[in-house]
Amino acid sequence: MSLTASHRPPLVEEVTAKLRALIHSGEWPLQQRIPAEPELMAALGISRGTLREAIKALAHSGMLDVRRGDGTYVRATSEISGAAQRMYQDHSGEHILEVRVGLDTQAARLAARHATAGDIAAMHELLAARRVAWLAEDFSTWASADWDFHLMVAKASANPLLHELYVSFGVVFSADLLRQQRRKGFDGLPHEGHGELLEAISARDEAAAVESVTRNLNSCAEWLRE
Template sequence: MTLSTSHRPPLVEEVTAKLRELIHSGEWPLQQRIPAEPELMAALGVSRGTLREAVKALAHSGMLEVRRGDGTYVRATSEISGAARRMYRDHSQVHILEVRVGLDTQAARLAARHATDDDVAAMRALLATRRDAWLAGDFSAWAQADWDFHVFVAQASGNPLLHELYISFGAVFHADLLRQQGRAGFNGLPHEGHDELADAIAAHDEAAAVDSVQRNLNSCAEWIQQ
């Protein structure tokens, strides 16, 4: 039996799904501007109105940001990340850090259980990049490598939902790291939650991994409250 066209999802939903996949797959990277309307209309074979409705839906979810006169930018890789990104603007650094405690400790515990030798090697490579950037005074690269390390730990947990939730902290965490870096006495290369965590994960020591994370985040909390 041939399905009638009434069984197909509306065209706007189809286009929205295609744009969502371009973002989720990384073909349209975070913080980058997406192609202009004429290019997308030609590539997708749709009208301007249909394309704008699809973009509007993803902008409402927080995945895209439309800047009048400038273009449309990728702001999150999923609806979960987009919603979380909007929510974080309404909460304090302390509240955000308290939520991170739960995610970080669970990510560390599961990574110590599931991470492979290749995962550990990738973590150590990110820590080396982080160290070199800090020593070179490239604080933007330092903050990015620091965050990439934490995201990789979440990925190595083997729990894709935890990984996705963790990614949603990205913009907030990166901005906070750069803000803290400018304060006198800040240590940009703490071993807790980083080198020690990688060692614990390599040894598949869940308790040591959690302990390292907790000591690092307790130190962060003390620094924030100073």
Template sequence: MTLSTSHRPPLADEITTKLREMIHSGEWPLQQRIPSETELMAGLGVSRGTLREAIKALAHSGMLEVRRGDGTYVRATSEISGAARRLYQDHTDEHILEVRVGLDTQAARLAARHATADDVAAMRALLAEREDAWHAADYARWARADWGFHERVAQASGNPLLHELYVSFGDVFHNDLLKQQRRSGFNGLPHEGHGELVDAVEAHDGDAAVASVHRNLNSCAEWLRE
């Protein structure tokens, strides 16, 4: 008689999968603290040890960050984004910008091909938010809106892998914006790579969209060289 072998994965793996799905779905947003251990243990019906093993696995992948005495925060929406965030720490701003050139230009070209009217409306709304925040001197909100705009262009590309890679730039991009904002004479509302880009996307003009991105990133490169 042959004994059947259970192929059910270990409980910790099941819980890791459930937590990953909560993050990927947006139920737990980026940069936000996840529920406490007590809440999660009760909601998932697992022991503290099993829960901690799952959280440790996602922290190792870069999706979660455990802050002693403060809680656990969402750092990335997938393992690929988490790995990319760790890699960026080991490279210069110039190297990161060079990679962004490739992603931004391809996102712009594809968005010009695939963006819907809703995508264009969302981009314009984010630019309006960016302008309002800049004039109100709310620079954290300005940076969030600026990043949100670029992320929406990547989403409109219709390529989910490109979008996921682009999202991984979030922290780096946001911090660079705030550094630039502190420079005397910095223009926080450039039309290149923003208003021009939306116009090109709406007109389905891929070449104009790419040209606008190049003008914007060239100005970023000049800032890095100063």
């Protein structure tokens, strides 16, 4: 008796996996609209019903955001990130920051241990782009470069699960950063928490990396309490 047919996953699961891979790989970027239904149906050779079931599954997991009359957008790069983003809506900024303390300090410690020369070079480039954007008063680009720097630190930790969890903070982090930017006297280019952290990672100094992150997050906590 042949078992080949019974081992093939249902078509909806197969299509869901293909769409998930497009999101996870970055081929479908975050916050961008995915191709229209007719294009996807033709590319995948599937019916509208099958496609909609797959999209529904990814929307339920938090990876896609279906906007009636506008299309479907990428909301998160994984189910973990999508679920976390939904959870953050139910918690205070202070609670979210307390969780970040654990992730950030561990990411900094591991990055100081594992970061490659390429990782460090990328961090330098992001801080340079962050500086240029701030001085040009391009605050959206400044916030993106700031967040990408933190993401690179998490990636340099060489722990893919930690990096994936950290990615889920993106929307919350960027919104908080832009709110801080609007405060009178806010310094968008502090050496502490960024330059110092990069110096510690470059020097393979795990203790200094953790200390830098702790100071930076303590400053964020003070801002939340004001």
